[in-house]
Amino acid sequence: xxxxxxFQGLSTGLQTDQLVxxxxxxxxxxxxxxxxxxxRNNQRVAAFQALKSNMTALSTSLxxxxxxxxxxxxxxxxxxxxxxxxxxxxxxxxxxxxxxxSQIATKGRISPTLVGGVPSNLAVADPLATPVFSGGSAxxxxxxxxxxxxxxxxxxxxxxxYGLRDAINALGAADPNVPGSxxxxxxxxxxxxxxxxxxYQLVLTAKDTGTGTTGGVVTIADVTGGGAxxxxxxxxxxxxxxxxxxxxxxxxxxxxxxxAKDALFSVNGIELTRKSNTVTDAVDGVTFTLKQGGQTTxxxxxxxxxxxxxxxAMQDTISKFNTLVKTYKDAxxxxxxLSNDSSARSLIAQVRAALSGVPEGMPASSPxxxxxDLGIKTNRDGSLSLDVTVFxxxxxxxxxxxxxxxxxxxxxxxxxxxxxxxGAKTTTGAVGFNITSxxxxxxxxxxxxxxxxxxxxxxxxGTLSGAAGTPLEGLILSVTGTGTGTLNLTRGIxxxxxxxxxELTASTTGNxxxxxxxxxxxxxxxxxxxxxxxxxxxxxxxVLQAQFSKLEATIGQLQAAGxxxxxxx
Numbered sequence: 116x117x118x119x120x121x122f123q124g125l126s127t128g129l130q131t132d133q134l135v136x137x138x139x140x141x142x143x144x145x146x147x148x149x150x151x152x153x154x155r156n157n158q159r160v161a162a163f164q165a166l167k168s169n170m171t172a173l174s175t176s177l178x179x180x181x182x183x184x185x186x187x188x189x190x191x192x193x194x195x196x197x198x199x200x201x202x203x204x205x206x207x208x209x210x211x212x213x214x215x216x217s218q219i220a221t222k223g224r225i226s227p228t229l230v231g232g233v234p235s236n237l238a239v240a241d242p243l244a245t246p247v248f249s250g251g252s253a254x255x256x257x258x259x260x261x262x263x264x265x266x267x268x269x270x271x272x273x274x275x276x277y278g279l280r281d282a283i284n285a286l287g288a289a290d291p292n293v294p295g296s297x298x299x300x301x302x303x304x305x306x307x308x309x310x311x312x313x314x315y316q317l318v319l320t321a322k323d324t325g326t327g328t329t330g331g332v333v334t335i336a337d338v339t340g341g342g343a344x345x346x347x348x349x350x351x352x353x354x355x356x357x358x359x360x361x362x363x364x365x366x367x368x369x370x371x372x373x374x375a376k377d378a379l380f381s382v383n384g385i386e387l388t389r390k391s392n393t394v395t396d397a398v399d400g401v402t403f404t405l406k407q408g409g410q411t412t413x414x415x416x417x418x419x420x421x422x423x424x425x426x427x428a429m430q431d432t433i434s435k436f437n438t439l440v441k442t443y444k445d446a447x448x449x450x451x452x453l454s455n456d457s458s459a460r461s462l463i464a465q466v467r468a469a470l471s472g473v474p475e476g477m478p479a480s481s482p483x484x485x486x487x488d489l490g491i492k493t494n495r496d497g498s499l500s501l502d503v504t505v506f507x508x509x510x511x512x513x514x515x516x517x518x519x520x521x522x523x524x525x526x527x528x529x530x531x532x533x534x535x536x537x538g539a540k541t542t543t544g545a546v547g548f549n550i551t552s553x554x555x556x557x558x559x560x561x562x563x564x565x566x567x568x569x570x571x572x573x574x575x576x577g578t579l580s581g582a583a584g585t586p587l588e589g590l591i592l593s594v595t596g597t598g599t600g601t602l603n604l605t606r607g608i609x610x611x612x613x614x615x616x617x618e619l620t621a622s623t624t625g626n627x628x629x630x631x632x633x634x635x636x637x638x639x640x641x642x643x644x645x646x647x648x649x650x651x652x653x654x655x656x657x658v659l660q661a662q663f664s665k666l667e668a669t670i671g672q673l674q675a676a677g678x679x680x681x682x683x684x
Contacts, residue, residue: 146648158452169439174616177609181522184428187421207400218408220324223375242276242315254338259300260327325390331375469612476543521609529600538589539614546602
């Protein structure tokens with residue numbers, strides 16, 4: 116509203132500004148009620164947004180709990196310095212493993228320094244300006260330990276050490292126009308040795324460790340005539356084609372070339388060979404990192420359930436739920452923003468019911484079937500608490516069964532099929548399957564039977580996903596071979612709560628989102644009404660001020676006339 120103009124009755128002696136304000140204050144009461152309603156709506160929006168934030172935090176904690184937290188493992192080693200090997204584990208079986216490293220995997224490398232006692236052209240004083248090839252143009256081929264061969268043309272655009280480096284590295288990218296193409300498995304670098312007249316040297320290194328398909332050797336050979344490889348000083352003799360490649364081990368001085376090696380090690384006395392020093396497939400769920408060879412005494416690595424970490428994750432989930440409950444209780448108290456709000460009460464009741472329910476599809480043989488079985492209690496004030504002793508005893512008894520209470524899990528009678536996850540619409544219970552075709556890195560397909568109905572799933576790269584609109588929607592499977600079997604799918608209470616929260620908070624269709632949208636729309640309508648009301652009061656003030664001004668003028672005229680009549684006597 117516009118600022119009032121203050122004036123007093125010069126003729127009447129009336130406090131006219133006070134009269135105008137009093138009249139407007141009385142007439143503004145409906146407007147004040149609208150403003151109060153809008154303020155309360157804003158408080159409701161803030162309270163519901165806080166509940167939404169708390170729900171999201173709870174869902175995130177539940178996802179972590181059912182996903183990585185229950186799979187947490189600790190690894191202890193008899194070698195506290197991890198000199199030869201270190202390990203990490205997730206979701207693996209517990210136990211001890213004796214590991215001895217004989218040899219670590221290395222990369223094939225060429226560092227041309229001298230060829231027959233003559234400085235190589237790939238060792239120069241100025242890597243930006245010094246030419247490395249005296250001919251006009253020539254091509255040669257490079258092959259990494261992965262067996263991929265790429266051809267490089269050396270000409271005036273790249274005839275320096277840096278130019279040659281960049282040209283070789285450009286071959287590292289696969290051709291996007293050629294399906295299945297691969298980049299060169301070699302990386303070129305320029306190293307400043309800091310010694311001699313030609314300190315800058317080109318080093319070619321295989322991208323991957325291990326012998327690959329070439330016996331661990333990086334090779335280079337002429338493609339065109341002119342002996343470019345020999346001229347560069349990185350090969351012995353004249354080589355004209357890849358049919359007779361020059362292997363960069365024979366023409367270089369000792370130490371100039373490293374032939375790649377595979378990792379050699381043993382686990383519990385079984386000798387193993389791998390191309391990489393990061394070994395993920397020797398023991399299921401355990402990753403070994405090989406650091407140094409020549410080990411004579413095995414390192415004992417013990418994998419154990421991380422009960423402390425899992426307990427902390429469970430306590431975090433309970434804390435997130437209790438924060439949600441407290442936020443609701445504070446907002447629903449007397450005169451609170453959500454006092455007597457049935458919608459808010461329903462939201463909390465639904466989440467509580469999900470977490471206190473029974474997992475769908477839980478096998479009858481499971482030792483645990485509810486949160487209470489794991490030591491989770493409901494207190495009088497509606498909050499939750501955890502009996503750590505009961506919970507950790509449950510982990511000791513059957514940690515997989517304890518996880519099944521909270522997560523979406525799937526057991527299988529055929530090891531060729533692994534359940535990675537499921538969605539809100541994925542069925543639970545027994546699902547028969549028959550994987551009819553499988554090609555490593557290629558197509559895979561099979562039929563899955565739910566309640567007597569068969570569903571065909573097809574995929575690639577060993578992955579199958581349930582189709583939308585079917586009982587298998589959201590199901591994700593990893594397949595490594597053909598065969599028949601049965602999946603036993605369980606939706607834990609934690610997963611059920613996550614699905615519920617996702618449904619409630621969905622951006623456009625969720626109950627909570629629709630509720631907030633409705634309040635915001637109501638506030639927008641109120642803002643329009645308030646604006647119109649303020650404009651009406653501004654006009655009313657102008658009318659009242661004009662009326663009182665006219666009254667003052669009339670009284671003044673009458674007073675002047677009276678004085679004139681009085682003077683006649």
